[in-house]
Amino acid sequence: MDRPNRPSALSPSTLGPQPSVHAEQGRVIASLPTGDSVEILLYGATVTSWKSNGRQNLWLSSAAKLDGSKAVRGGIPVVFPVFGPPPKGHATSALPQHGFARTSHWEYLGSSSSESGALAKGGDDSIKLDFGLSAAQISDEARKAWGYDFALVYTVTLGKDRLQTMLNVQNKGDKTFDFQMLLHTYFQVKDISKTTVNGLGSQPYVDKVLNATTHTQTTPSLSITGEVDRVYAQIRQDTTSIVEDGKPSIDVVRDNLDDTVVWNPWIEKANGLGDFEPKDGYKNMICIEVGAVDGWQKLEPGETFEGGQIVKSNL
Numbered sequence: 001m002d003r004p005n006r007p008s009a010l011s012p013s014t015l016g017p018q019p020s021v022h023a024e025q026g027r028v029i030a031s032l033p034t035g036d037s038v039e040i041l042l043y044g045a046t047v048t049s050w051k052s053n054g055r056q057n058l059w060l061s062s063a064a065k066l067d068g069s070k071a072v073r074g075g076i077p078v079v080f081p082v083f084g085p086p087p088k089g090h091a092t093s094a095l096p097q098h099g100f101a102r103t104s105h106w107e108y109l110g111s112s113s114s115e116s117g118a119l120a121k122g123g124d125d126s127i128k129l130d131f132g133l134s135a136a137q138i139s140d141e142a143r144k145a146w147g148y149d150f151a152l153v154y155t156v157t158l159g160k161d162r163l164q165t166m167l168n169v170q171n172k173g174d175k176t177f178d179f180q181m182l183l184h185t186y187f188q189v190k191d192i193s194k195t196t197v198n199g200l201g202s203q204p205y206v207d208k209v210l211n212a213t214t215h216t217q218t219t220p221s222l223s224i225t226g227e228v229d230r231v232y233a234q235i236r237q238d239t240t241s242i243v244e245d246g247k248p249s250i251d252v253v254r255d256n257l258d259d260t261v262v263w264n265p266w267i268e269k270a271n272g273l274g275d276f277e278p279k280d281g282y283k284n285m286i287c288i289e290v291g292a293v294d295g296w297q298k299l300e301p302g303e304t305f306e307g308g309q310i311v312k313s314n315l
């Protein structure tokens with residue numbers, strides 16, 4: 001049963017330990033009686049922490065700016081309405097790389113908890129947090145660069161050992177627009193030399209390291225031994241898994257999204273990113289980024305699109 005709550009806190013209950021939510025100083029923190037927790041910065045609606053079973057599942061640079069001065073280097077930045085550098089001559093061309101969602105101040109819309117939602121397992125609770133961003137809430141500069149009337153609702157649901165993040169895009173105006181979206185998730189891994197990515201075998205991909213040429217992955221699993229920046233499109237399998245020391249540690253399940261980007265900057269690129277610290281942090285992270293980035297999603301006036309992911313920790 002859904003239990004709607006005010007943004008500030010959940011009601012006390014006599015039914016035993018309950019999920020808790022705190023909204024404070026530009027961030028929202030939620031936790032479950034199981035110890036699972038999530039933290040979201042309103043700046044970018046960026047998930048900056050997701051813990052399960054005592055483990056931090058996300059990588060966050062120690063030099064990440066959390067003060068709203070720059071997109072967060074780590075966690076789960078939301079990419080919208082364009083992925084990568086905007087193409088010339090396109091409606092998004094005046095926007096910065098990866099658009100404006102990750103650098104906008106979102107609104108916290110509130111929480112609800114559930115004992116039977118999609119993420120509730122074996123009687124465990126889950127908690128759902130909603131964040132909103134509309135055309136009126138972005139900077140004048142962003143609105144000038146992309147003048148469409150839209151509303152985004154980003155829903156983060158915490159369950160035992162799992163996190164769901166869904167982006168809902170609405171066209172509120174009278175003009176059709178094209179967009180791309182992506183959830184740029186930085187996962188923490190113990191040792192990149194013992195990490196592989198499964199679920200992308202036999203898939204074609206565009207290799208951004210090799211001048212955006214198209215290749216097909218011939219092996220069932222991908223080992224990371226240098227800079228990787230690949231855009232896999234129209235993937236047949238829903239689940240991409242991070243395998244550490246031969247065991248699947250994280251499963252990433254796409255929901256209504258066909259594409260996935262795999263990124264690790266490795267030594268040189270990490271050195272060139274001022275907010276990437278420690279510099280050898282590339283050994284402890286891998287980005288698996290689900291999205292709709294192959295071509296454009298067209299949204300007619302009044303239409304809605306929703307896509308996202310469920311990430312599961314097996315540790």
Ligand SMILES: O=P(O)(O)OC[C@H]1O[C@@H](O)[C@H](O)[C@@H](O)[C@@H]1O
Binds near residue numbers: 098
């Ligand atoms: O430095 P940014 O803008 O956060 O982007 C990081 C990376 O994001 C990835 O999604 C892109 O495929 C890479 O090309 C890019 O370098």
